[in-house]
Amino acid sequence: MNEQLSEQVFDSLLTEVLTGQNPPDLSARIEAAWMREKAGETSVDPRALIKAEIVESTAKAANIDPASTAQLSRALEPTVNPSAQNRPVASQPNEEPTISIRRRLIAGLLGVAAAGVLAMLSVQAVLTTESNGWPIASGSALDSEGNLGGVDTGIDPSGTVPTIAGNAPAADAAKRQGSTEDAPAGQKMNLQDLPFPTESAVASGVPIPSWSPSAVRVQPMPPETIVEELDQRLQRIWDQVGVSPTKALPEPLVAARMRSVLTGAPLKLPDIRDSSTSQTNRIGTAEMLVKTSQFASFWAQSQTRGWLKRSGLPADGVDADLLAASVERMIADGMPWGQVASELIGGQLEGTDSPTPARVFMTALSGGGNHRLAKRIGANFLNENLECIRCHDQRSEVGEPELQSQHVYWSLLALLNGIDAEGNGFRGERMLSDRQREMFADANAPTIFYELPSGELVAADAKLPGGVDWRTVAENSPRAALASWISQSEELDRAAVNQSWKLIFGRFLAPQVESLDQAADGSRSELLNFLATQFRAHGQDVRQLASWIVSSKAFAGTPLQVTQNALLQMNEEQLQQIKLADLVFASGTVVSESLQSGSLEKSIATLLESSGSDLIADGQETLLGQPSFDQTGNAERVKNGKLAKPMSALSLSYALHGEVNTLAELDFVGKLLKSERLNWEQRVDHIVALSQHGVANDRVQQLAKELLQRNQGDAQRALLELLWAVNHSDAS
Amino acid sequence: MTIESKEASPGDSTDELDLTELVNRHQMTIWRYLRALGCDNSLADDLTQDTFLEVMRRPFQQYTDAATASYLRRVAHNLFISRCRREGRMMVTEHADQFEAAWMRWAGFDNGNLALDALADCLERITERAKLALRLRFAENADRQKIASALSISEHGAKNLMQRAKMQLKECVEQKIK
Numbered sequence: 001m002n003e004q005l006s007e008q009v010f011d012s013l014l015t016e017v018l019t020g021q022n023p024p025d026l027s028a029r030i031e032a033a034w035m036r037e038k039a040g041e042t043s044v045d046p047r048a049l050i051k052a053e054i055v056e057s058t059a060k061a062a063n064i065d066p067a068s069t070a071q072l073s074r075a076l077e078p079t080v081n082p083s084a085q086n087r088p089v090a091s092q093p094n095e096e097p098t099i100s101i102r103r104r105l106i107a108g109l110l111g112v113a114a115a116g117v118l119a120m121l122s123v124q125a126v127l128t129t130e131s132n133g134w135p136i137a138s139g140s141a142l143d144s145e146g147n148l149g150g151v152d153t154g155i156d157p158s159g160t161v162p163t164i165a166g167n168a169p170a171a172d173a174a175k176r177q178g179s180t181e182d183a184p185a186g187q188k189m190n191l192q193d194l195p196f197p198t199e200s201a202v203a204s205g206v207p208i209p210s211w212s213p214s215a216v217r218v219q220p221m222p223p224e225t226i227v228e229e230l231d232q233r234l235q236r237i238w239d240q241v242g243v244s245p246t247k248a249l250p251e252p253l254v255a256a257r258m259r260s261v262l263t264g265a266p267l268k269l270p271d272i273r274d275s276s277t278s279q280t281n282r283i284g285t286a287e288m289l290v291k292t293s294q295f296a297s298f299w300a301q302s303q304t305r306g307w308l309k310r311s312g313l314p315a316d317g318v319d320a321d322l323l324a325a326s327v328e329r330m331i332a333d334g335m336p337w338g339q340v341a342s343e344l345i346g347g348q349l350e351g352t353d354s355p356t357p358a359r360v361f362m363t364a365l366s367g368g369g370n371h372r373l374a375k376r377i378g379a380n381f382l383n384e385n386l387e388c389i390r391c392h393d394q395r396s397e398v399g400e401p402e403l404q405s406q407h408v409y410w411s412l413l414a415l416l417n418g419i420d421a422e423g424n425g426f427r428g429e430r431m432l433s434d435r436q437r438e439m440f441a442d443a444n445a446p447t448i449f450y451e452l453p454s455g456e457l458v459a460a461d462a463k464l465p466g467g468v469d470w471r472t473v474a475e476n477s478p479r480a481a482l483a484s485w486i487s488q489s490e491e492l493d494r495a496a497v498n499q500s501w502k503l504i505f506g507r508f509l510a511p512q513v514e515s516l517d518q519a520a521d522g523s524r525s526e527l528l529n530f531l532a533t534q535f536r537a538h539g540q541d542v543r544q545l546a547s548w549i550v551s552s553k554a555f556a557g558t559p560l561q562v563t564q565n566a567l568l569q570m571n572e573e574q575l576q577q578i579k580l581a582d583l584v585f586a587s588g589t590v591v592s593e594s595l596q597s598g599s600l601e602k603s604i605a606t607l608l609e610s611s612g613s614d615l616i617a618d619g620q621e622t623l624l625g626q627p628s629f630d631q632t633g634n635a636e637r638v639k640n641g642k643l644a645k646p647m648s649a650l651s652l653s654y655a656l657h658g659e660v661n662t663l664a665e666l667d668f669v670g671k672l673l674k675s676e677r678l679n680w681e682q683r684v685d686h687i688v689a690l691s692q693h694g695v696a697n698d699r700v701q702q703l704a705k706e707l708l709q710r711n712q713g714d715a716q717r718a719l720l721e722l723l724w725a726v727n728h729s730d731a732s
Numbered sequence: 733m734t735i736e737s738k739e740a741s742p743g744d745s746t747d748e749l750d751l752t753e754l755v756n757r758h759q760m761t762i763w764r765y766l767r768a769l770g771c772d773n774s775l776a777d778d779l780t781q782d783t784f785l786e787v788m789r790r791p792f793q794q795y796t797d798a799a800t801a802s803y804l805r806r807v808a809h810n811l812f813i814s815r816c817r818r819e820g821r822m823m824v825t826e827h828a829d830q831f832e833a834a835w836m837r838w839a840g841f842d843n844g845n846l847a848l849d850a851l852a853d854c855l856e857r858i859t860e861r862a863k864l865a866l867r868l869r870f871a872e873n874a875d876r877q878k879i880a881s882a883l884s885i886s887e888h889g890a891k892n893l894m895q896r897a898k899m900q901l902k903e904c905v906e907q908k909i910k
Contacts, residue, residue, distance in 0.1 A: 005830055005833075006834040009768045009835055010898070010905075013844065013851055017852050017855065018867050023760045024763070024773075029781060030785070031752065447876075449875040456873060457875055
């Protein structure tokens with residue numbers, strides 16, 4: 001017996017006795033709900049939708065015979081009660097009205113395994129009720145031997161197998177009735193696991209975790225096909241958003257940009273004679289560049305700098321160099337990125353002359369409750385901004401379902417219990433300690449308590465996402481278990497794609513906080529998933545991944561150039577279009593990329609400085625010396641506005657991204673303002689937490705207050721400006 | 733609404749049960765079962781309702797009370813898993829059989845009243861300090877630090893105290909419900 005579960009049951013009984021909270025009488029409520037249902041107050045049962053989709057996508061993916069597909073479909077639908085055809089279904093107010101595209105995709109892919117097994121099984125066995133002990137339609141009878149009658153009942157969508165007389169399990173009943181002799185021993189499909197929406201339908205009935213190597217594998221495509229598919233998907237995104245990409249650069253220029261982005265070499269404008277736009281040349285050039293030692297070195301340096309930014313160690317110190325050198329060797333050797341992650345998070349901390357990669361990584365980031373460590377792991381290896389779920393659950397259509405709950409965050413944090421670092425790394429005094437072996441030695445591992453938004457305290461035990469017991473993954477240490485889980489997860493693949501895209505374009509392909517950037521975010525996530533699956537199929541080689549990205553249309557686009565006059569002539573809609581084009585990578589280089597080298601404090605301070613001398617008493621000008629975008633239209637603006645100093649890069653970027661806000665940005669800030677639980681400082685915290693490296697320290701809070709003052713107390717305006725500052729600093 | 737029921741021995745006449753009786757007999761068990769799975773009160777209310785509605789939509793034959801209870805628990809379990817997956821919450825009890833075994837150990841074939849009565853009785857036999865520690869932990873969701881400071885002991889001591897108390901309670905309850 002599972003002692004933990006036994007403990008859980010006992011605890012619940014103990015809670016009932018100690019709280020005096022007896023079960024309520026729900027009879028009236030249940031009967032009323034049933035009466036309503038019978039009277040026809042219905043909504044569509046989403047389970048039926050999910051089943052239909054799984055069957056459809058499974059059939060398509062596996063080229064299953066339509067006849068057997070139809071039978072399978074019938075088998076999955078309840079046929080017990082003839083009145084079920086028109087039966088009303090009770091509305092379930094908390095259910096999601098639609099199924100995300102990503103979940104359909106995953107359900108379809110994982111359903112291939114189930115489809116294969118189902119196709120092997122006799123459909124007659126599925127439909128024959130006596131073999132499974134499914135609930136029988138009323139009116140059926142036992143035969144003289146006590147066997148269930150052969151009534152076609154289909155499969156119980158509640159996925160239950162009632163025990164029959166004598167409490168004999170259904171499996172025993174199946175054996176007695178012998179109708180499953182067609183199924184090989186030990187491979188009988190346990191249909192009770194099918195009907196409920198499951199992302200891991202397998203014959204054994206045991207769900208396969210998404211991180212398991214035995215999850216469905218994808219065939220690697222040739223690079224040309226990958227790039228072609230990438231371009232097609234980008235085009236669909238642009239069509240969806242309603243923007244047109246800028247014209248492609250000549251190939252020599254593209255090659256020069258590739259060299260600069262992949263190896264860190266200064267951008268040198270080549271002699272433009274060859275205007276060929278052959279994709280093969282582009283791919284060939286990229287593949288050649290990523291195999292150079294300069295790529296491995298530059299890429300390793302870029303990654304390491306990102307990991308160690310604002311950490312307990314200097315990002316350009318001796319330890320950082322050692323870490324970068326180790327990562328450079330791993331990249332040059334073509335080590336799968338999962339293994340790299342595993343080394344960093346779960347590798348040995350002791351035992352060699354020079355610090356191991358894991359030692360540097362942990363020393364830099366752990367300490368102070370390990371929240372910074374968790375956040376960096378989330379952003380770099382799980383494609384999630386875990387800061388959000390530190391304080392509350394999060395609902396996301398495109399995010400990882402296993403990483404959306406507050407409890408998951410704290411369970412994950414509990415896995416890092418016992419790892420700590422103290423001291424000033426900038427003076428070489430930082431020390432790492434690892435007490436995991438002793439803390440997790442017995443069955444009673446340390447528990448973390450955290451606070452729900454309601455203020456209630458809840459306990460979290462060390463568990464991997466998905467509720468997996470870490471001891472089943474790595475016996476010795478939870479840190480190693482976490483590393484192993486991450487290294488095999490699909491989340492790691494998505495993180496690698498997103499981080500690589502960011503290194504090349506300056507921004508994530510798909511936002512890690514989707515609520516902030518919704519420009520075709522579903523389609524961008526699908527593109528991310530496509531690249532991630534191919535990344536895995538190609539052995540998680542970051543070199544290949546980088547080569548595909550720089551071979552894309554998006555990378556070859558001419559950077560957008562907007563003159564001051566042109567900008568001032570534009571109305572808000574046109575500015576929105578430019579901004580959207582930038583968000584979906586249709587306009588070449590990010591306009592404000594030169595600003596991202598500054599710290600968050602500097603970014604905010606620059607905003608404040610720019611606003612000071614340009615204000616005009618009649619309020620016609622914006623904070624940055626630009627005419628206000630009022631409702632009167634272009635002519636009025638040009639007439640009234642003071643076209644003052646030449647437009648700086650700051651002003652241009654601010655005009656595009658700071659003053660013209662998308663609905664998603666307005667919505668996000670709106671929600672922060674509506675929340676009565678949050679004070680001003682906490683709202684600032686939320687905005688800063690959107691970045692990978694930002695910290696809402698005292699200085700940032702002070703500057704944010706000044707922004708508020710400059711905006712005459714307009715909190716919305718101040719927070720939107722802060723958001724701009726966060727996105728245009730090295731914190732993001 | 734009626735559901736046909738059938739006794740274990742074939743050939744007997746059918747006894748009819750109505751929804752009201754089904755709910756009255758089993759709602760307490762289902763609610764407790766859902767709470768043991770990890771539902772809070774309101775979710776347990778919702779899923780208890782959903783369990784009976786689900787069963788009403790697909791009428792089944794009842795053989796014994798215990799069989800019906802087991803079937804209802806399985807429906808409830810699957811509804812809980814489904815809800816957790818939709819909400820992206822971590823799952824610790826996807827293996828229904830294991831949880832069922834754990835449930836049967838304590839709640840047996842009744843609705844848990846026997847174990848609860850035994851537990852209430854056994855609680856009277858442990859020390860006041862142990863009772864206080866358990867009350868703080870389970871009734872007030874206090875953390876270990878608060879419990880330790882209420883009892884003027886270390887956190888480690890608080891943990892040991894509660895572990896020992898629970899062990900004693902389990903032994904006492906098991907003897908009573910055998």
